[in-house]
Amino acid sequence: MKQAELVIIGGGPAGLCAAVSAARSGAKVLIIERNKDLGGQLLKQTHMFFGSEKQYASLRGIDIPAILISELEKYKERVEIIKEATVVGVFEDGVITVLEKEENYFKIAPKALVLATGAYEKYLSFPNNDLPGIYGAGAVQTLMNVHGVKPGNKVLMVGAGNIGLIVSYQLMQAGVKVEAILDAAPKIGGYLVHASKVRRMGVPILTSHTVKEAIGKEELEKAVISQVDEKFSPIEGSEKTLDVDVMCISVGLTPLNELLAMRGCKMKYIPQLGGLVPLRNENYETSVENLFVAGDATGVEEASAAMVEGFLAGLCAAEKIGYRLDNFEEMKNDYLKQLEELRSGPAGKHILSGIEQIVL
Amino acid sequence: MFEKTGIPSEEMIMGKFPSIERINKGAVAVVECYKEIPCNPCQTACKFGAIIIGEDINNIPKLYADKCTGCAVCLSKCPGLSIMVVDGSKLEETVEIKLPYEFVPLPKEGQIIKGLNREGEYITDVKVLKVLNPKSFDRTPLVTIEVDRKYLYEIRNIQVEV
Numbered sequence: 001m002k003q004a005e006l007v008i009i010g011g012g013p014a015g016l017c018a019a020v021s022a023a024r025s026g027a028k029v030l031i032i033e034r035n036k037d038l039g040g041q042l043l044k045q046t047h048m049f050f051g052s053e054k055q056y057a058s059l060r061g062i063d064i065p066a067i068l069i070s071e072l073e074k075y076k077e078r079v080e081i082i083k084e085a086t087v088v089g090v091f092e093d094g095v096i097t098v099l100e101k102e103e104n105y106f107k108i109a110p111k112a113l114v115l116a117t118g119a120y121e122k123y124l125s126f127p128n129n130d131l132p133g134i135y136g137a138g139a140v141q142t143l144m145n146v147h148g149v150k151p152g153n154k155v156l157m158v159g160a161g162n163i164g165l166i167v168s169y170q171l172m173q174a175g176v177k178v179e180a181i182l183d184a185a186p187k188i189g190g191y192l193v194h195a196s197k198v199r200r201m202g203v204p205i206l207t208s209h210t211v212k213e214a215i216g217k218e219e220l221e222k223a224v225i226s227q228v229d230e231k232f233s234p235i236e237g238s239e240k241t242l243d244v245d246v247m248c249i250s251v252g253l254t255p256l257n258e259l260l261a262m263r264g265c266k267m268k269y270i271p272q273l274g275g276l277v278p279l280r281n282e283n284y285e286t287s288v289e290n291l292f293v294a295g296d297a298t299g300v301e302e303a304s305a306a307m308v309e310g311f312l313a314g315l316c317a318a319e320k321i322g323y324r325l326d327n328f329e330e331m332k333n334d335y336l337k338q339l340e341e342l343r344s345g346p347a348g349k350h351i352l353s354g355i356e357q358i359v360l
Numbered sequence: 361m362f363e364k365t366g367i368p369s370e371e372m373i374m375g376k377f378p379s380i381e382r383i384n385k386g387a388v389a390v391v392e393c394y395k396e397i398p399c400n401p402c403q404t405a406c407k408f409g410a411i412i413i414g415e416d417i418n419n420i421p422k423l424y425a426d427k428c429t430g431c432a433v434c435l436s437k438c439p440g441l442s443i444m445v446v447d448g449s450k451l452e453e454t455v456e457i458k459l460p461y462e463f464v465p466l467p468k469e470g471q472i473i474k475g476l477n478r479e480g481e482y483i484t485d486v487k488v489l490k491v492l493n494p495k496s497f498d499r500t501p502l503v504t505i506e507v508d509r510k511y512l513y514e515i516r517n518i519q520v521e522v
Contacts, residue, residue: 048439048500050399052417058401058437060498173463187363192395193440195366200517202480207364304398345396345418 004030004080006317007096007110009087009259012040013303014295015116016068017310018317022114023075025318025325030080030110032087032098039065040118042303044141046173047166050191051304054338061303062145090115090263094290111321112290114313115260116306119253119274119296124158127213129249133220137167137250144174152246156223157181159250160205162190162302167248168198179242182209182225184232191347212239214247223247257297263288272354273299281360282336283316284309292317299358301342301351308338367478368394373513378425380448383455383512387430387447391423392516393440405437435460436500446512455512456489458504466491466501467520475507476517483514 006022008015011033023029037043045061056064072079085100096108121136123129133152135143137159143149155176157168160183168178181198186208188195195205208228215222227238254275261267265278266287277299278286285292294313295306312335319328343352362368378388391402391411396418403413403421410427411434413419432445435458445458467473467488475486486505493501507515 048401048437048498050397050439052398052400053404057399058405058439058498188366191397191440192362192366193393193397193438193442196368196392196478197441199366200476200478200480202476205364205366302398341417342398344416345398347397348418 001095001107001109004028004108004110005321006030006112006114007032007108008114008116008314009096010034010040010116010118010295010297011038011081011083012116012118012295012306013042013064014118014297014306014310014313015040015114016065016072017307018114018116018292018294018314019079020068020071021311021314022318022323023072023079025315026078026323027318027321028078028080030082030108032085033081033083034086036084037065038069038081038083041138044138044145045303046145046170049304050302051342052338055304055307055342057304087259090259092264112292112317114292114294114317115257115297116293116295116310116313117256117259117297119300120256121249122252122254124211124249124251126211128216129214131214131216131220132218133216133245134214134247134249137163137248140167140246140248141170144170150174150176151248153177154179154244155246155248156211156225156242156244157248157250158211159183159252160185160188160190160195160207161250161252162194164248164250165190165194165198167250168203169194169201171248172198172201172203176246178203179244180204180206180225182206182211184208184210184228186230210234211247215241220245220247253296253300255297255300257293260286260291260293260297263291265291268358270299270354270357272350273358277358279358279360283332284313285316285320287360290317290320299351299354305339305342308335308342311335312339362394368392370513373478377446377513378423378428382425383446383448386449387432387445387456387458388425388428389423389430389432389434390444390446391421392442392444393421393438396420399439401437401439402434402443405434407433432458432502435502436497441500444516448509448512453509454506455509456504457507457515458502459516459518460500461503461518462500463520465520465522466493467503467518471520473505473521474519475505475511475515476519477514478516480517482519483511484508486515486518
């Protein structure tokens with residue numbers, strides 16, 4: 001069995017920051033990443049990030065992994081990275097099992113774990129929602145921004161949260177027409193600067209609207225949309241048919257953290273955080289000792305918050321196994337303050353009302 | 361309505377524009393950030409202290425037009441692309457507007473292109489005076505257009521025919 005000090009599951013924004021922070025503290029770090037490249041969702045984010053300088057605001061998401069990886073290289077003698085590997089089990093004795101490149105199966109016994117597995121996309125039920133041409137927003141971003149492939153020519157974006165608005169903008173940058181952005185909620189969920197940005201490109205944003213059905217033989221040809229009332233029920237007679245060959249579903253994310261449940265972490269269903277999330281203390285340690293979490297796996301937020309959570313969880317996990325920085329308290333308080341800042345506005349209120357229910 | 365459509369009202373827009381006297385003196389920023397979000401690169405970018413957010417990064421940026429030099433450094437730093445620069449000091453009949461524009465093809469200097477409003481509707485033809493895209497702008501080019509003065513408060517976007 002492979003021995004390790006600190007294993008970080010997931011090499012996205014939270015995992016990379018946790019690795020930097022823990023390695024900086026002196027811990028030996030092993031990152032296990034499912035994909036070929038480190039960076040997670042950052043690899044698709046061609047837009048500039050919000051937040052403050054400390055969270056790389058104003059830089060484009062796609063440029064952040066290189067910064068974090070070069071930071072990791074400073075400590076390369078104690079950083080190991082396994083790519084194209086999935087952690088398939090976390091067991092009661094602390095042992096984890098890993099499947100590498102779908103053929104090499106092995107066990108690791110780490111002293112501590114940081115789980116930074118991110119989130120997965122929610123989907124929407126409507127007739128024919130399995131027609132080719134109907135994608136999740138993440139898939140559209142991967143096609144366009146990672147592989148340089150246009151998903152189609154005319155898009156209906158379903159969801160006016162930040163992801164829906166940003167992906168609409170990116171589609172237009174790729175030369176794809178966005179026919180409309182709709183959302184069942186009565187108000188736009190994403191940042192209004194993003195909404196204004198797509199609106200002044202001529203894209204209508206239809207709040208209080210939903211998809212009634214998709215139409216097409218071999219692939220998506222049309223989408224029927226309708227207005228909804230305040231109870232989110234479709235209003236008879238308000239239907240409209242749009243000629244689109246792509247529908248992009250962007251109706252939110254759910255934390256991806258089954259491994260925590262498997263290990264016996266206390267979990268709670270918190271709608272504000274996107275679904276089932278682990279209880280955790282201020283240091284992002286769960287109810288299971290030496291098992292830490294960070295990023296969307298602990299509640300869906302912006303990438304800026306995920307990165308700060310990663311830095312904090314990595315710092316605290318390293319401290320827990322004996323690598324305490326001289327300025328540990330100062331660093332920790334700085335991360336806590338950054339999180340407080342990111343969550344203190346109207347957009348963060350909702351998140352905070354969820355977090356209050358999970359802090360041990 | 362703004363929160364349903366993404367289109368700010370006339371009153372909201374006017375509240376963000378510096379006085380016409382200031383605009384006629386020379387280039388000045390218009391910061392169209394209407395809603396509190398955790399974001400402060402505009403303040404960090406401004407070396408003149410003309411955009412202040414303050415301690416809480418969720419505050420709405422406040423422009424001090426007397427300190428603003430119209431240098432436009434903030435335009436390519438704002439993740440929301442919410443800032444433009446207007447200059448009414450050059451000609452009697454027209455104003456110059458500098459906009460961030462992240463699409464291809466970029467317009468060419470001297471080209472006549474379409475000026476759009478905040479709903480993406482065509483308002484009037486505008487003349488491209490300058491296109492800047494240095495490395496420091498990090499892929500957010502700035503396009504300066506010359507616009508009939510009567511559309512100062514309306515034009516917010518451009519469309520380049522392919």
